[in-house]
Amino acid sequence: MAQVTIEVDDAQLAELSRAFDGRDAQELAVLFAGLATTEHLNWITGRARHRSLTEEHLSRIQHIYEVMIPETEAPSFNRLYNSFNLPHGQAMYLARALGDMTLRHWRRQAIVDLLADLKRVEAQAQQRQEQQEGDKGINIRTSKMGALELSRMCDAEFKLDRNFIGVTPKGGVGDQRVVELAADSIFTIIGKLEAEVVDA
Structure with missing residues (x-):
């Protein structure tokens, strides 16, 4: 060379x-x-x-x-x-x-990033549960693709459990999105995401 x-x-x-x-x-x-x-x-x-x-x-x-x-x-x-x-x-x-x-690659990356975004509010969600407020929403910042993956997972979970509280979009600029998700739902989605990351 x-x-x-x-x-x-x-x-x-x-x-x-x-x-x-x-x-x-x-x-x-x-x-x-x-x-x-x-x-x-x-x-x-x-x-x-x-x-x-x-x-x-x-x-x-x-x-x-x-x-x-x-x-x-x-x-x-x-x-x-x-x-x-x-x-x-x-x-x-x-x-x-x-x-x-390169959708397949970026969907995998979005799942990894979304898991990290949810982990950042895990302590706050735990506190809500301890206060018997697991149905109260918590704001989460994630990417545009992360928000799409979160919406997909919430839709799938709602089909299994009609009491599941899904995600609520709050807005965004560029690639950044702000969504609201109940504390109880955060732990459910974290568990699903961790399984997906292991299987990927």
């Missing part, structure tokens, strides 16, 4: 760092150079011939996610719109398309 030195001016390094949450610009430049080399080589050799500009964007962004973004971060409108400066409509479409392409 050959080692190649490239020169990147300070302004470009600053832009690169800004686009990736202030991470070390030198490290980012090395990763970015590898991405650029791979992309152009794929085009020159004919390994990649995209049929449309949208397909090219999808491929490019997918590779950026694979190489430069933490593996726990799902493709999101916020990243594409705010960090990569894509137009609003295009950012929404590409985030949805990328999410659909």
Whole structure:
């Protein structure tokens, strides 16, 4: 393997760092150079011939996610719109398309993240139960996909137990969602999620 030195001016390094949450610009430049080399080589050799500009964007962004973004971060409108400066409509479409392409992976990640989000309010839920207020709701912050998984699990639980108190959406911005779930229900869902995580 050959080692190649490239020169990147300070302004470009600053832009690169800004686009990736202030991470070390030198490290980012090395990763970015590898991405650029791979992309152009794929085009020159004919390994990649995209049929449309949208397909090219999808491929490019997918590779950026694979190489430069933490593996726990799902493709999101916020990243594409705010960090990569894509137009609003295009950012929404590409985030949805990328999410659909890797849905199975991100559903698994959403379940793991949701479990962690519920564990954060577990002590509060325990306190409610001790006060005989297990049917009282507790606000939970989770991701958009985490909220979808929570809704799915609550629907399934309600089919088994008509007394089960399901989730109530409270709103959200971007990828963040706030939902309300009864203390008793929190423990039920934690148990189900732990089983899913073990089986995954």
